[in-house]
Amino acid sequence: MAFAATAYAQDAQQAPAAAGQTLQRVEVTGSRIATANLESISPVTVVGAKDIKLEGTRSVENLLNNLPQVFADQGGSISNGSSGTATVNLRNFGSDRTLVLVNGRRLPAGSPRNTAADLNQIPASLIKRVEVLTGGASAIYGSDAVAGVVNFIMNDSFQGVQLEANYGFYNHQQNGGMAAEASKRRNFPLPDDKGADGKVKDATLLLGGNFAEGRGNSVAFFGYKKEDALLQSERDFSACSLGGFSSNERFNCGGSGTSFPGRFFTAAGQRTVADASGNTRPYVAATDQYNFGPLNYFRRPSERYTFSNFSRFDISDQMRLYTEASFHDDSTVAQIAPSGLFGFDASGANAIRFENPLLSPAWRRDLGLNAPGDTADTLIFRRNVEGGGRRDDQRHTSYRGVVGVKGDVGNWNYDVFAQMGKVLYSETYQNDFSIQRTGRALDVVTGANGQPVCRSVVTGSDPNCVPYNIWSLGKVSPEALKYLQTPGFQKGSTSQSVQGINLSTDLGEYGIKLPTSKDGIGIAFGWEHRTEKLDLQTDTAFETGDLAGQGGPTLGVAGQFSVRDYYAEARVPVLEKMPFADALTLTASYRKSDYSTGQNTSSYGLGAEWAPVQAAKVRFSYQRAARAANVVELFTPQGLSLYSMSGDPCAGATPTASLAQCARTGVTAAQYGRIEDSPAQQYNQITGGNTNLAPEESDSYTLGLVLTPMRNLSLTIDAFDMKVTGVIDGSPAATTLTQCLQTGAADFCSLVTRDRLGTLWALNEANIIATNQNLGMRSTRGIDLGANYGYKMGGWGSLDLSLIGTYLDEFKQEDFPGSGQYDCAGLHGANCGIPLPKWRHKVRAVWGTPWQGLELGVTWRHVNEVKLDATSDNDLLKGSFKTVDAKLSARDYIDFVGQWTATKNLTLRAGINNALDRDPPLSGVTAATFGNGNTYPQVYDALGRHIFLNLTAKF
Secondary structure, three states, rough: OOEEHHHHHHHHHHOOEEEEEEOOEEOOOOOOOOOOOOOOOEEEEEEEEEHHHHOOOOOOHHHOOOOEEEEOOOOOOOOOOOOOOOOOOOOOOOOOEEEEEEOOEEEEEEEEOOOOHHHHOOOOHHEEEEEEEOOHHHHOOOOOOOOEEEEEEOOOOOOEEEEEEEEEEEEEOOOHHHHHHHHHOOOOOOOOOOOEHHHEEEEEEEEEEEOOOEEEEEEEEEEEEEEEOOEHHHHHOOOOEEOOOOOOOOOOOOOOOOOOEEEEEEEOOOEEEEEOOOOOEOOOOHHHHHHOOOOOOOOEEEEEEEEEEEEEEEEEEEEEEEEOOOOOEEEEEEEEOOEEEEEEEOOOHOOOOOOOOOOOHHHHHHHHOOOOEEOOEEEEEEEEOOOEEEEEEEEEEEEEEEEEEEEEEEEEEEEEEEEEEEEEEEEEEEEEEEHHHHOOOOOOEEOOOOOOHHHHHHHHHOOOOOOOOOOOOOOOOHHHHHEEEEEEEEEEEEEEEEEEEEEEEEHHHHOOOOOOOOOOOEEEEEEEEEEEEEEEOOOHHHHHOEEEOOOOOOOOOOEEEEEEEEEEEEEEEEEEEEEEEEEEEEEEEEEEEEEHHHHEEEEEEEEEEEEEEOOOOEEEEEEEEEEEEOOHHOOOOOOEEEEOOOOOOOOOOOOOOOOOHHHHHOOOOOOOOOOOOOOOOOOEEEEOOOOOOOOOOEEEEEEEEEEEEEEEEEEEEEEEEEEEOEEEEEEHHHHHHHHHHOOHHHHHHHHHEEEOOOOOOOOOEEEEEEEEEOEEEEEEEEEEEEEEEEEEOOOHHHEEEEEEEEEEEEEEEEEOOOEEEEEEEEEEOOOOEOOOOOEEEEEEEEEEEEOEEEEEEEEEEEEEEEEHHOOOOOOOOOOOOHHHHEEEOOOEEEEEEEEEEOOOOOOEEEEEEEEEEEEOOOOOOOOOOOOOOOOOOOOOOOOOEEEEEEEEEEO
16 A cells, blocks of 8 residues: 555556556646546645545545645634635645645635635545646646646545544643743643543545446535534643743743733833732833733634535447535634734824723823813733633635546547536624724713713713723723723625536547657647636725724725636657657646636646666656636725734834934934834734736646656655746735845835834835735745555565655745845745745554454644744844744654454444644744744644544445
C-alpha cells in the first residue's frame, strides 16, 4: 500500500492488461486527454481512500495540511478572523490561487467573506482518492490554478450498503514549560490534565446499486458530524497571551491594553479603577494588560450535515447520462475575547462632565473636573468582562448540481455538461458593543428621583438608555449590558454556473502518428462559459462601524463577472521502444479566456517525458498560468480594517525612527517621544476593491526523475520553480510606513494619516491606505521527494514503506516593484506570515501481519524549525526581537494506527496521532493571520494526543 505516492508510482503498481484486453482510457489530473497511461507529466501526489482512513482525521483540511506542499490557511483552529470555512493553500501562494475540483470540476466560492473553495463541502468518507498537482494548470482548468490543483475523486460507483461511525478526542498531559510558568507568575489559573476533550463524532451512510439490468448506477451518501469546542484556557501553554513583556530568557504574559477594569487617559496620566468606592490608581501595563487568550476558541465547535448523490445511466453504448448532486449545511461559532471600549473617544459631545453623579472625587481630580460646567476629554480602553466573549455564529449552506452526457462518436470522445453551485451564508455576531450607545450610557446626570440616569432619557432622545458605571468596581448592571451589547447581522451568497463541451480523440485511429511511435497523437479541445456572482449584505451596525470590536465598518459587497474559455491540448508520442528512448512524449496546452470585465488572458503549457529505459524517466513541464481578480477583489467598498506590525517606529519614549523621519508621517515635535504604541500590535488601514485590476500571471517549471528499478519500488524527485507577478493585494500598510520613513516620497507619505494623539491605531481617523492593486511578486523554489517500497516477508506478512517530503529552498516576496525582495524560507512572523519550514516530511510504515485481517501502521511527521523573520539580516525584515522568540523549534510527531478486518463485512480501526503528546512550539510573536494560542494550530499539533476509533460495516 502506497501513501501519498506520485501518480507514476501508482501507475507502476498496475497489473498489465490480459492478452486481448483493451486498456481503459481515463483522464488524470493535469490533462483532459483520456489515456491508458495513469501518470501526468506534471508531478501529482495521490492520497488513496485507505490512506485517508489510516490518517484518522475527519476533516479534509487536516488531511491536506499534513502534506508538505500544503501550507496553513482557514480552518477549524482559527477563531479571530475566521471565515467559518476550511481552505487549502498550495506552495503558500494563497488559497485564492489554488483551484479545488470534485471529479475534475470546480467548486464554487466557499463564502462571500472568503472566495476560496470551502473544503467543508467535501465529506472525507466519500473520497476515493485525492490528486494534488502543484504548478500552474490554468491552461487545462482555467483561472485560479496558479499554484496548482487539488482534485477530489469521489466514490461514485458503489454497490451495497456501508455504515460508518467515528469517534475521536484529545488526551493531553499539561507539560509545563516557560508559558505555564509565565501564567503562574501572573496568578492566572492553569488547567488540569485532560482525559478526553475536543470530541468529534460523526456517522455516515453510503447506499449504492445498479439498476436497469446494469445500465445504470446510483450512489447516495448521508453524513453527520459534530465537533466540540475547545478553549485556549484548556492548555497550559495558551492560558495567557505571551507578548510584550517577555525577556530574552523567558516568556511573560502580555495582553491587550483594552483592559479590565480599564485604562483611562487623563490629565493625571493613565489611570484605572482601584476599588468599589471609585478610587483610582496608576495603570501599569505589565500587570494590568488584559489576558485575552483563555476565552478564545482553540478549536471552534461545529455541526455539519452532508448529502451527495452520483448517478449514471447508459442511454446507449455511445451515450451515458450522468448527474451529481451535493448539499452541506455547516454551523460554527468563532469565539474571541470580550468586546468593550477599544479607545472610546470621550471628547466633544462625548466629553465627561463634572455633573456625572457616578464620578468619585478621585475621578474628578484625575480628569481635571473642578466645578460644575467643566468637561474633560479622555480616551477609554475597557474590556466588557461582565458580558463574556464575542461570539460569531456563522452558517454556510451549499447546493451543487451537475448534469451531463458523455460518450463517443466514432473515435471521438465527448462530454457536454452544465453545473450550478450556490452557497448561502448567514452570520450573527453577538456580545459586541454599540459605540453610539456607549456615548449615551456614559453621559449620566442626576434624575428627578435623585438617581443616576442617562441624559438621553431626560431629553427623550433615547428613553431606553441605561447608565454604564465603569468608574467603580462591580457597578456595571445587567440592564446596562442589555442596552449596550448589540448584535450584528450579515447574510449573503455566492453562486457559480458553468457550461462546457470537451472533445478528445486519438488521431492514431486516422493514421496520424509519427513513424517512430506506435501510438497516435492525442488531442483535446473544448469551450466553457462560467459565471461567478457574489452578494454580501450587512446590517446598519456593521455598515456604520458602530460595533466597537470590529476594528471599523464591515461593508457589503455585490458583483459578478462571466468568462468564456477556449482551450486545446495535444499529447505527441515521439519515440517508443527505441534505443535510449523507451518512450519520449511531448505535450502542449493553450487556453484563451475572455472576461466580461474587459480583461483577456492566455495560458499555455509545454511538457516532455523521456524514458531512456523502462525503469527510469525524466519529466519536464512549463506552465504559464493566469488568475483574474475575483468579485471581492474587484468590488469591495473601501473601509477601515486592522493590520499587524511589530511596532510603530515613532511610538514610545525612545522611538526607533528619528524626529525628521517621523515628521514625514505626520508626527509633531510635541508628540515625538510621547506617542502611545498599540499593545496588541494592531493598527488601522483602509482596504477595498479596484475594478481596474489586471490578471496575475505566473510561470512554473518542474523537472523530475522517476525511478522504478523493481516492481515494488518507486522513487521520485521533482524540482519546482514558480513565480507569480502582478500579485493582487492591498499595498502592505507596514511597508508603506517604512518607505515613507526612509524616503519621504509623497507616493507613500500621502497614504499615512495619524490621529490627533499621533498614533496609527487609537482613533478611526488614524489609517494607512492599503487598497487593492497589482503590486508585487512571489516566487518559490524547492524539491519534492517521494518513495514507495513494498516487501513480502513470507510468514511474517508484508511491509509497505513510503516517504513524501519537500525541501523549500526559497520563498521570495516583493511587496511592490522596486521595493526589494526578501526570502521567507525557514521564517515566520509579521512580514513572512505563517511558518515556512525548509524541510517537511512524512514517513509511513504499514505491516500487513500474518494474522488474518490485521494491519499495523506507524507514521513519522517532521516539521523543521523556523526562525522569526526579524532575525533575518535582510534590511526589509530585520528588527528587534527577544531571544525567547527567535525561533520555533522543529517538531516530530509519531502516529500509530491499527486496522482489523474482522469479517468481510466489518472493519475496526483505531489509532493515536501525536502519540508522544508533543506541545507545539511557542512564540510571543505570531503572525496575526492564522496565529492562535501562542502558536500556529493549522501547522502544528496544538491540542495534544489525538485518539480515534472507527467502525465500518458493509453489506
